[in-house]
Amino acid sequence: MPSRLVRNPMPKQDPQERIRNFSEVALGYPEELARQEAARCIKCPKRPCVSGCPVGVDIPDFIELVTKGKYLEAAQKIKEKNSLPAICGRVCPQETQCEIQCTLGKRGEPVAIGALERFVADYERAHDDRDHTVSGDPPDLPNGEMVAVVGSGPAGLTCAADLAKLGYRVTLFESLHAPGGVLRYGIPEFRLPKAILDEEISYVKSLGVEIRLNALIGQIYSIDDLFKMGYKAIFIGVGAGLPHFLGIPGENLSGVYSANEFLTRSNLMKAYLFPEYATPIKVGRRVAVVGAGNVAMDSARTALRLGAEEVTIVYRRSRKEMPARHEEIINAEEEGVKFALLTNPIRVIGNEKKWVSGLECIKMELGEPDESGRRRPVPVPGSEFVMEIDTMISAIGTDPNPLLPKLIPGLKVGRHGNIEVDPETGMTNISGIFAGGDIVTGSATVIAAMGAGKVAARGIDRYLRGSKEQ
Numbered sequence: 401m402p403s404r405l406v407r408n409p410m411p412k413q414d415p416q417e418r419i420r421n422f423s424e425v426a427l428g429y430p431e432e433l434a435r436q437e438a439a440r441c442i443k444c445p446k447r448p449c450v451s452g453c454p455v456g457v458d459i460p461d462f463i464e465l466v467t468k469g470k471y472l473e474a475a476q477k478i479k480e481k482n483s484l485p486a487i488c489g490r491v492c493p494q495e496t497q498c499e500i501q502c503t504l505g506k507r508g509e510p511v512a513i514g515a516l517e518r519f520v521a522d523y524e525r526a527h528d529d530r531d532h533t534v535s536g537d538p539p540d541l542p543n544g545e546m547v548a549v550v551g552s553g554p555a556g557l558t559c560a561a562d563l564a565k566l567g568y569r570v571t572l573f574e575s576l577h578a579p580g581g582v583l584r585y586g587i588p589e590f591r592l593p594k595a596i597l598d599e600e601i602s603y604v605k606s607l608g609v610e611i612r613l614n615a616l617i618g619q620i621y622s623i624d625d626l627f628k629m630g631y632k633a634i635f636i637g638v639g640a641g642l643p644h645f646l647g648i649p650g651e652n653l654s655g656v657y658s659a660n661e662f663l664t665r666s667n668l669m670k671a672y673l674f675p676e677y678a679t680p681i682k683v684g685r686r687v688a689v690v691g692a693g694n695v696a697m698d699s700a701r702t703a704l705r706l707g708a709e710e711v712t713i714v715y716r717r718s719r720k721e722m723p724a725r726h727e728e729i730i731n732a733e734e735e736g737v738k739f740a741l742l743t744n745p746i747r748v749i750g751n752e753k754k755w756v757s758g759l760e761c762i763k764m765e766l767g768e769p770d771e772s773g774r775r776r777p778v779p780v781p782g783s784e785f786v787m788e789i790d791t792m793i794s795a796i797g798t799d800p801n802p803l804l805p806k807l808i809p810g811l812k813v814g815r816h817g818n819i820e821v822d823p824e825t826g827m828t829n830i831s832g833i834f835a836g837g838d839i840v841t842g843s844a845t846v847i848a849a850m851g852a853g854k855v856a857a858r859g860i861d862r863y864l865r866g867s868k869e870q
């Protein structure tokens with residue numbers, strides 16, 4: 401009899417195999433394991449796990465349905481609150497959200513809530529014969545009012561889905577040729593297969609949401625144009641896709657990428673399908689990835705799969721401060737990614753053809769905590785050294801893209817260009833304009849963006865009902 405305090409591990413592809421392919425690394429629970437894991441939940445009366453979920457999924461209720469083998473009902477239960485469960489089951493930082501609140505975690509390992517969510521969503525995809533591709537008449541939309549959602553990342557998709565469920569006519573405008581935001585162009589196939597993203601987007605469409613692609617708001621239509629076209633409220637969920645750079649000499653050499661560019665070329669331009677797609681991307685033999693968040697891990701693991709022989713994460717703090725999900729750090733390690741910790745780049749070195757050939761770094765030590773609460777890295781004098789590399793990928797964070805906010809006269813934005821909103825409603829300082837996700841918080845998480853989309857959908861509903869009653 402397995403102990404209640406120990407969780408059932410999820411099977412994964414062998415590291416030596418998986419670095420040669422882009423297929424999913426984590427393979428998901430088979431049915432038997434899912435039921436065993438679900439049976440660990442003790443159904444706490446106070447449901448602490450639910451309070452850790454930014455979209456309020458009824459976690460113990462869906463888990464109970466799993467124990468009874470009622471998987472399709474479990475999927476419906478999750479979808480009452482979360483329109484993208486297969487995505488969240490894969491990429492949500494459950495360990496710091498619902499699972500950290502789980503009572504079992506006090507003495508043992510918390511219930512694998514994320515893995516169960518993934519199991520349920522995958523089961524539904526495999527066994528539900530309802531057609532989520534949209535055809536024929538849209539569902540009945542009793543409220544009738546038109547709402548525009550700008551940006552099709554998790555914030556926009558959630559806001560659009562919730563508004564459609566409330567009966568609004570929603571048009572989602574996306575600047576790229578495919579919807580999904582970072583879920584499509586950032587997170588690699590081996591963590592989130594595009595087919596799963598497509599399926600969940602089809603579900604959002606099946607709720608009646610119209611998606612208009614290649615529609616850069618600010619260029620083809622201004623926000624004013626959208627109001628003139630009859631949209632009564634607008635949600636802005638345009639993310640924070642403007643990469644930071646280190647600001648060190650040599651960053652303009654060929655072979656230096658922002659993680660954003662590197663992952664976009666791999667994901668959207670299908671570099672991972674070489675030679676079927678001849679994408680302009682040069683990976684090189686030795687790659688340094690600067691940063692230690694999820695974006696850095698994704699870049700490092702993508703570089704390995706695209707043929708790099710040696711990939712090193714360069715991070716100025718220690719392992720304890722690495723912001724990536726623990727699971728992804730372990731995955732990277734298993735795949736052979738190296739870690740140069742307490743190390744900071746100070747100069748990119750180029751060869752006579754202006755291609756990267758090295759990275760000069762300095763060793764660091766940790767001093768007093770800074771404003772982020774983490775101990776401040778301080779250079780160790782005289783510890784400079786050079787790493788020989790062919791490619792550098794900078795994954796040190798992103799800022800909101802100022803394009804759209806700048807075009808909205810009078811819109812209140814913060815110091816870093818993020819849009820300011822009322823946290824209760826998601827409304828900006830301009831009536832009828834709402835915002836949420838990374839454009840408000842700076843780069844955060846999928847589930848936080850979804851939570852913001854939900855708050856704004858409720859805010860928009862209240863706003864539109866209020867304006868009708870006036």
Ligand SMILES: Cc1cc2nc3c(=O)[nH]c(=O)nc-3n(C[C@H](O)[C@H](O)[C@H](O)COP(=O)(O)OP(=O)(O)OC[C@H]3O[C@@H](n4cnc5c(N)ncnc54)[C@H](O)[C@@H]3O)c2cc1C
Nearest residue numbers: 551553554555575581582586617639837838844845846849
């Ligand atoms: C590589 C990578 C890995 C990550 N891994 C994780 C993870 O494992 N777990 C996790 O929780 N989070 C992860 N994140 C963070 C997470 O993906 C983001 O916090 C989340 O996607 C933000 O959602 P969003 O809807 O605010 O914006 P985005 O996902 O950025 O979507 C914004 C969308 O708006 C579109 N857009 C922009 N401007 C316009 C315009 N003017 N008109 C029309 N459309 C526009 C963009 O093209 C984009 O599609 C990762 C991020 C990256 C980059």
Ligand code: SF4
Nearest residue numbers: 441442444449502503
């Ligand atoms: S806290 Fe953990 S054990 Fe308690 S109901 Fe939630 S998932 Fe189950």
